[in-house]
Amino acid sequence: MKDKSSDVKKVTGRPDLRLLSLGMYCPGCHYGIITRVICEVIEELGVAGKAIGLAGVGCSFGGAPMTIDIDWTSCPHGRAPAMATAIKRIYPDAMVLTVQGDGDLGAIGLGCFMNALVRGENLTTIFLNNAVYGTTGGQMAPTTLLGMKTTTTPLGRDIQTNGYPLHVPELAATMRGVAYAARCTVHTPANFQKAKKSLKTAIQKQIDGIGYGIVEFVSACPPGWGLKPLECLDYISERMLEEYPLGEFKNVDKTD
Amino acid sequence: MKDKSSDVKKVTGRPDLRLLSLGMYCPGCHYGIITRVICEVIEELGVAGKAIGLAGVGCSFGGAPMTIDIDWTSCPHGRAPAMATAIKRIYPDAMVLTVQGDGDLGAIGLGCFMNALVRGENLTTIFLNNAVYGTTGGQMAPTTLLGMKTTTTPLGRDIQTNGYPLHVPELAATMRGVAYAARCTVHTPANFQKAKKSLKTAIQKQIDGIGYGIVEFVSACPPGWGLKPLECLDYISERMLEEYPLGEFKNVDKTD
Amino acid sequence: MTERILVAGNNAVARGAIQAGCKYFFGYPITPQSEIPEYMSKELPKIGGIYVQSESESGSIYMVYGGGLTGKRIMTSTSSPGLSLMAEGLSYLAEQEIPAVIVDVVRMGPGIGTGGQGAQTDYLQVTKGCGHGGYHAIVLAPASGQEIFDLMQLAFYLADKYRGPVMVITDFILGQTEEPIELRTLDFGPLPEKEWALTGKEKRGGKRVTHVAAFFTYQGILNYQMKLIEKYAEIKRTEVRYEKYLADDCDLLIVAYGSSARIARGAVDMGRANGLKLGLFRPITLWPFPVEAIAEGASKAGRVLVVEDSQGQLVEDVEASVKGRVPVHLLGMWGRHNVGGGGIIHPERVIEEVEKLNEG
Amino acid sequence: MTERILVAGNNAVARGAIQAGCKYFFGYPITPQSEIPEYMSKELPKIGGIYVQSESESGSIYMVYGGGLTGKRIMTSTSSPGLSLMAEGLSYLAEQEIPAVIVDVVRMGPGIGTGGQGAQTDYLQVTKGCGHGGYHAIVLAPASGQEIFDLMQLAFYLADKYRGPVMVITDFILGQTEEPIELRTLDFGPLPEKEWALTGKEKRGGKRVTHVAAFFTYQGILNYQMKLIEKYAEIKRTEVRYEKYLADDCDLLIVAYGSSARIARGAVDMGRANGLKLGLFRPITLWPFPVEAIAEGASKAGRVLVVEDSQGQLVEDVEASVKGRVPVHLLGMWGRHNVGGGGIIHPERVIEEVEKLNEG
Amino acid sequence: MPRGRIEIIEEYCKGCQLCVKFCPKDCIEISTDKINPNGYLLPIFVSEDECTGCGICGWMCPECTIDVYRYIEN
Amino acid sequence: MPRGRIEIIEEYCKGCQLCVKFCPKDCIEISTDKINPNGYLLPIFVSEDECTGCGICGWMCPECTIDVYRYIEN
Amino acid sequence: MDYHELMIAGTGGRGVLLIGRLLAQAGIETYKYALFFPNYAPAMRGGESECTVMLSDSAIGSPVIFKPACAIAMTGSALTLMENRMRSGGSLIVDSSVISDRVAREDITAYYIPATEKAVYLGGTQAANMVLLGAYVEHTKAISLDLLEKALDNRLQGESKKPILELNKKALNEGAGLMANYES
Amino acid sequence: MDYHELMIAGTGGRGVLLIGRLLAQAGIETYKYALFFPNYAPAMRGGESECTVMLSDSAIGSPVIFKPACAIAMTGSALTLMENRMRSGGSLIVDSSVISDRVAREDITAYYIPATEKAVYLGGTQAANMVLLGAYVEHTKAISLDLLEKALDNRLQGESKKPILELNKKALNEGAGLMANYES
Numbered sequence A, B: 001m002k003d004k005s006s007d008v009k010k011v012t013g014r015p016d017l018r019l020l021s022l023g024m025y026c027p028g029c030h031y032g033i034i035t036r037v038i039c040e041v042i043e044e045l046g047v048a049g050k051a052i053g054l055a056g057v058g059c060s061f062g063g064a065p066m067t068i069d070i071d072w073t074s075c076p077h078g079r080a081p082a083m084a085t086a087i088k089r090i091y092p093d094a095m096v097l098t099v100q101g102d103g104d105l106g107a108i109g110l111g112c113f114m115n116a117l118v119r120g121e122n123l124t125t126i127f128l129n130n131a132v133y134g135t136t137g138g139q140m141a142p143t144t145l146l147g148m149k150t151t152t153t154p155l156g157r158d159i160q161t162n163g164y165p166l167h168v169p170e171l172a173a174t175m176r177g178v179a180y181a182a183r184c185t186v187h188t189p190a191n192f193q194k195a196k197k198s199l200k201t202a203i204q205k206q207i208d209g210i211g212y213g214i215v216e217f218v219s220a221c222p223p224g225w226g227l228k229p230l231e232c233l234d235y236i237s238e239r240m241l242e243e244y245p246l247g248e249f250k251n252v253d254k255t256d
Numbered sequence C, D: 001m002t003e004r005i006l007v008a009g010n011n012a013v014a015r016g017a018i019q020a021g022c023k024y025f026f027g028y029p030i031t032p033q034s035e036i037p038e039y040m041s042k043e044l045p046k047i048g049g050i051y052v053q054s055e056s057e058s059g060s061i062y063m064v065y066g067g068g069l070t071g072k073r074i075m076t077s078t079s080s081p082g083l084s085l086m087a088e089g090l091s092y093l094a095e096q097e098i099p100a101v102i103v104d105v106v107r108m109g110p111g112i113g114t115g116g117q118g119a120q121t122d123y124l125q126v127t128k129g130c131g132h133g134g135y136h137a138i139v140l141a142p143a144s145g146q147e148i149f150d151l152m153q154l155a156f157y158l159a160d161k162y163r164g165p166v167m168v169i170t171d172f173i174l175g176q177t178e179e180p181i182e183l184r185t186l187d188f189g190p191l192p193e194k195e196w197a198l199t200g201k202e203k204r205g206g207k208r209v210t211h212v213a214a215f216f217t218y219q220g221i222l223n224y225q226m227k228l229i230e231k232y233a234e235i236k237r238t239e240v241r242y243e244k245y246l247a248d249d250c251d252l253l254i255v256a257y258g259s260s261a262r263i264a265r266g267a268v269d270m271g272r273a274n275g276l277k278l279g280l281f282r283p284i285t286l287w288p289f290p291v292e293a294i295a296e297g298a299s300k301a302g303r304v305l306v307v308e309d310s311q312g313q314l315v316e317d318v319e320a321s322v323k324g325r326v327p328v329h330l331l332g333m334w335g336r337h338n339v340g341g342g343g344i345i346h347p348e349r350v351i352e353e354v355e356k357l358n359e360g
Numbered sequence E, F: 001m002p003r004g005r006i007e008i009i010e011e012y013c014k015g016c017q018l019c020v021k022f023c024p025k026d027c028i029e030i031s032t033d034k035i036n037p038n039g040y041l042l043p044i045f046v047s048e049d050e051c052t053g054c055g056i057c058g059w060m061c062p063e064c065t066i067d068v069y070r071y072i073e074n
Numbered sequence G, H: 001m002d003y004h005e006l007m008i009a010g011t012g013g014r015g016v017l018l019i020g021r022l023l024a025q026a027g028i029e030t031y032k033y034a035l036f037f038p039n040y041a042p043a044m045r046g047g048e049s050e051c052t053v054m055l056s057d058s059a060i061g062s063p064v065i066f067k068p069a070c071a072i073a074m075t076g077s078a079l080t081l082m083e084n085r086m087r088s089g090g091s092l093i094v095d096s097s098v099i100s101d102r103v104a105r106e107d108i109t110a111y112y113i114p115a116t117e118k119a120v121y122l123g124g125t126q127a128a129n130m131v132l133l134g135a136y137v138e139h140t141k142a143i144s145l146d147l148l149e150k151a152l153d154n155r156l157q158g159e160s161k162k163p164i165l166e167l168n169k170k171a172l173n174e175g176a177g178l179m180a181n182y183e184s
């Protein structure tokens, strides 16, 4: 084993911003990987000192503030965008970030989120789409796939009773105050890199004062899906991405 | 004056469903004309007996239940779609209609409305866009035009502070559960007729079980705009329709 | 014989509702009550009923409002922060006199609190006016699986009888505890027709029904308020419910409701076995509050110990009832043994407190 | 000399806030308080402040929550149904100890109520727990334009001092009544630095601040509750405020707050002019409630008449304070003369009630 | 030859003048002195000969307070 | 010739096997008996020779519990 | 103790609140305390409207009074209302141009001022309220006309408002004149 | 009065709640009252878990007890916890395969059952809980093993569950056997 330290470069490890904590996530939860994405992007942009994070209620609630070394507040369920609005209005130089699940942003918080877009706030939102309410035990979320079984859709989600899955960045892209909207995953190394780029772009839009940026992460919830961590990867490729295509839905340098 | 009744046909008058009441509206308020649209469409479709109306808080609150002879409830501000959801689920054969202002639906009720669309409810919504909060004295609404002065935008609405005007039917059209989305006005006789056609189509979608129908009415609020009734007509043609183009944004026979 | 099964309190809530003829449930997940919507989502479709997962607890209560307007039996369940989101809706249900049952499986508050803490911190909120305007809702506080099942049926009956929201409050302990229940049907007697229900006017021979604010009946607004005041007075006269256990020959009366009452009952047994003359007074209706009965019991016993897993809320009503005639002590949430996530006041701790009082 | 201007109570709210250094207002229109956001939308931008029209009262309170986290002075105002929508947020503000001022210009409830009715129907809600979890907010109830202006300043001070939401409650009458006020600046003394404010960690030399639920500090959750309990006890010890008017030699003590206290004061004057020995006790803090002072005043006078424009809410606290020692009567909203949309209890009606009591 | 006529139920009129504006035949004018009990200046049907009974004034009246009659050729 | 190596801080591992799955060189295997105090089966770095120090296992570890080193040619 | 109280009643469009507010505004120049309370139903458009004004040198207790010592009635229904409520010995000023009824109570004094008629003559019905206000201050001497005019100057600034300012001032003086020469 | 109380403590993954629920389920066949209370922290994944079971012929007061008469400890920290809390004279059943500590208190009786070891031998660590439950019923005779097996039959129906059902039954009996022949 070569071992002289002069010959060795650490290529990756725990990011500086990533706090040591006995992870708040279940084994194989992609939120852990997304945490790395967030840390690395904030480090690369050099904005850790200006960053104020707002964690929604959901697994992000415990996870994000406990694992990323910036200022944080948790928020009442679904209300991060309103809280972020006030913070950003008062401290326009801060980098204000909300991290919200699909129940948090897509259900209870949909109005709060949409109204922040109407007001044309200059914020960044990380939207965690695991297609279920992970924290509370795997109930249906607005993003649950058609036919997917959850604890409140025991026979699978059907259109008649529960409507269609919600596409958040596509929806956001239609709003004039939005500067950036994209969907990504971290379920392969290549996608991990793309996700970093997306998030970086979104935050840059905020820094440049252009407008709202939202990045959806399609991510696995092994207990919520009743699958093993590795099975989840296939489920993402085969099922989730069919409903939730990856890509940028909006990327503008000036809102109109 | 010819007067033999056999020679005379009543072409128009107070519709049967229109109740005699010392109108709830200010002089020149278009809500009165829209009331006629609603009455005539319900009569022509023959669904008065099955109709249950839900009036938002706003000028529609008093106006609609007091002037249209069908079952009604008023609703907490912005919450008509949730209430309508329950009623329609319990009585699928009823014709369930919400009447909501731009503050009611576009601000406080945006989440409630959007979530009804996510769930793919089979309802009809009449959306009254007068660009202000008429009832409470002319404050800014999400649909207030850029530059428009209201009691809470004393210098005119600006993008920086208050974002962009909200386009409700266009937004609704992007949602998969929506079968029909259109914008109309009643500020000219021709538009009055088109509006009737739009609303009829929207309600028919509900009757046929196809999906959500929403019809926006751009309408005048003379005191809110600080204009005389006739001046409002020009304001609609010249300013409102520039921001809010008329037309159908979605009209499908089957949602997907 | 009626069936007897071992179920958790949350399950008893759902089963009791279905037994009462409730086929429409509108709800949103929140710990520690998610088993209720989960059960409903599975069972209601089987009996032609409907489970709608709302987008939030506000969504739930407004759906309940709409549903209640149809005249059907309707319910929702939630836990503390969710109940706060229902405040406006509750006030409207009371104003518009819409029958509905709302279950609060209390979690520790304020704020986000925690779903894994057996707490009773919503007493003030549910009894004194979560929403604006000085309305009241009947609040039932069961203390066992069977009572949950039974009171759910009563709740629907009272909601119809008095036309308004009725609340049932349990908590983490009661919701999770599994006990055998008898699936018995309770009959509380006949109820008037719901002529006020919105059905579309063709079902009423063309006579329409409208539900608009009292505000439109200007001459009647005071009459409206007087009717409300009289309704509440009537409920106070006739619907007070409570249970006494060894309360007639005790020298210390424990007052407690819900899970704390169960724990206190355990303590009474322990105490009696050890020569302590304890008795228990358990309010079943938190509103209307059993003012006279507590005052009487307290006078007889000579002193009172309130046991409640909160900062001290019930104790205010007990003090107001007792009016300073005998001392009222409190064992609040500081009586908890804080194990894991789930702090609990144990019966042993209650006995300890009694002994402290005895020592003076 | 400080400036003296004639302004409505709603205007005094806004001016008082600005005088206290509040530059951030988050609000939503609702009668009868819309003049407050309207004034703020005009004035705040002139002084480098910000008015954000939220999408709803829930939006307002969560913006207030976010704003409060920055350590700046923040406020919102609303009226009854809007306050209900703030229930969850208020509970969070209390849990997370965020200073903020919330003004409720009460309108008659429950339900939609009406903005054109001078009513006091939110007493229970604001004093007992609009939100879940048994938190409390200091509640200030001014009774004149000047006092509104002054108490707004006090409210911001107390919010900072005790780190939590403080409520100021007025109503239609107080909000609309125009009276001269002196634009004086009140100084309540120094306050600690807000080290807990979220600013981005570079402003604190890289030391981050987090505000997460008490729930994450499992071993500390009980400590958290005990701290809260102690804080409330401290407030009860030190912040009780009230005013007495001819209360020391009266044979009937009227207890009333806010607009009803003004009306009652008019009645006291009328009564005294006609040989009736009336006195007035006016709670200024509704929470903490002046329990002892009322008990003392009541004992001295021998009987109490509560005047409140509601179904009877304040009266419960008065009864709990008086503990049955002297009779407590109530003139509630049925004392209104219902003219147009605006029912009002007039001083003449109070005198009538006193005379009825005197006749026995 | 007149083809139609209108009747305005004056009690409910709010004097908004939409009928005046939209009559394609200018059959309606606003009065300068005729006021209803609610204090609104009333419109007057001034030109019976021109009226076609087209119904437009009726549609456009926010108070639904105009009845329009058309004469039928039999 | 090995071009890199990894170190797994075992205490924080949750045994999800994402590292195993994503190593392009199959350098990591899951053990059948090595369990950490939290009860998770641990991955083992089995193939030092193949490791390129590409970093992928590090990125993909949800617990950020893998340090990756690359050898530099000097 | 110098003290004046006035209630003004009418319908929304007639400027009831305006003259009340103006009186209070002008009043604080003379009195230590002044109070104006508008009572109207915001939800009813053009509904009934009333307001109370109090001017005093000692602190004002109640912002509302049931039985005013002085009142102005601008519509028929307002007259009925005020006649029922007024304190014995009080003065009730009536716009006799629009109200044909007479006051029946004998324990109050009515002043019938043809306010609307005079206002039309001066240039517009909307100034009827000022005629009545002028009559009120002349009758009670609560404050000087000058102060009212100053308050009007403050409220109606700029060239465009000039005609209406002039109209209002003329109307005030007209009302004062009518009252000064009033013969019952 | 026939009465039994049992607390079971361990970590989430070890089936603590499962055997408690099973015991209560089987218990209602024999007793008039049965109660199962799971106390766990839903927010902490894989955190500590404990439950209480009571079987009785008279109404059960408190659903929680601080000092149980009988307990099962499945992890080291659970042992510490239970040893501290147990009532004097009580019995504490310990999975000695995973817990090397011994009970120090002399006023309670400890039974060291190598549950995990036996379970592995029988076919899987996950059956360790059943071994302990078997030991418990053998020790207390609270209910018959048959009833527990019936409860298992109900819970694990269908062909696919058969192997695990068999494993569990074997483990139950193994535990009962270990306790029957227990020598301290």
Ligand SMILES: Cc1ncc(C[n+]2csc(CCOP(=O)(O)OP(=O)(O)O)c2C)c(N)n1
Pocket: A056, A057, A058, A059, A060, A077, A100, A101, A102, A103, A104, A105, A128, A130, A132, A133, A134, A135, A136, A141, C028, C029, C030, C031, C057, C081, C082, C085, C112
């Ligand atoms: C007002 C309110 N309602 C409900 C809850 C309970 N709750 C906690 S997390 C959560 C949803 C979590 O789902 P999601 O946002 O998708 O996050 P995930 O856990 O899947 O990451 C809910 C409903 C709450 N805390 N507050």
Ligand SMILES: Cc1ncc(C[n+]2csc(CCOP(=O)(O)OP(=O)(O)O)c2C)c(N)n1
Pocket: B056, B057, B058, B059, B060, B077, B100, B101, B102, B103, B104, B105, B128, B130, B132, B133, B134, B135, B136, B141, D028, D029, D030, D031, D057, D081, D082, D085, D112
């Ligand atoms: C919870 C709540 N907040 C605020 C109000 C006050 N309010 C009454 S109507 C209204 C808005 C009306 O605006 P819009 O919906 O546009 O209706 P419009 O009057 O313009 O027709 C508001 C804010 C209320 N009744 N309830």
Ligand code: SF4
Pocket: A024, A025, A026, A028, A029, A030, A031, A059, A130, A134, A135, A220, A221, A222, A223, A224
């Ligand atoms: S429940 Fe799902 S989302 Fe939450 S930590 Fe576990 S895997 Fe992640």
Ligand code: SF4
Pocket: B024, B025, B026, B028, B029, B030, B031, B059, B130, B134, B135, B220, B221, B222, B223, B224
């Ligand atoms: S305020 Fe505006 S919307 Fe309301 S009735 Fe008047 S004109 Fe119509």
Ligand code: SF4
Pocket: E004, E005, E006, E022, E023, E024, E025, E026, E027, E028, E050, E051, E052, E053, E054, E055, E056, E057, E058, E068
């Ligand atoms: S019916 Fe037609 S032509 Fe006749 S008055 Fe009306 S709009 Fe004019």
Ligand code: SF4
Pocket: E008, E012, E013, E014, E015, E016, E017, E018, E019, E020, E043, E060, E061, E062, E063, E064, E065, E066
């Ligand atoms: S349109 Fe109707 S309300 Fe308007 S002036 Fe003509 S008749 Fe009157």
Ligand code: SF4
Pocket: F004, F005, F006, F022, F023, F024, F025, F026, F027, F028, F050, F051, F052, F053, F054, F055, F056, F057, F058, F068
């Ligand atoms: S650094 Fe690359 S090659 Fe080496 S173990 Fe990790 S993934 Fe495999």
Ligand code: SF4
Pocket: F008, F012, F013, F014, F015, F016, F017, F018, F019, F020, F043, F060, F061, F062, F063, F064, F065, F066
């Ligand atoms: S990816 Fe990380 S947590 Fe998962 S098995 Fe590998 S080292 Fe452990």
Ligand SMILES: [Mg+2]
Pocket: A058, A101, A102, A103, A128, A129, A130, A131, A132, A133, A134, A141
């Ligand atoms: Mg989720």
Ligand SMILES: [Mg+2]
Pocket: B058, B101, B102, B103, B128, B129, B130, B131, B132, B133, B134, B141
């Ligand atoms: Mg509007």
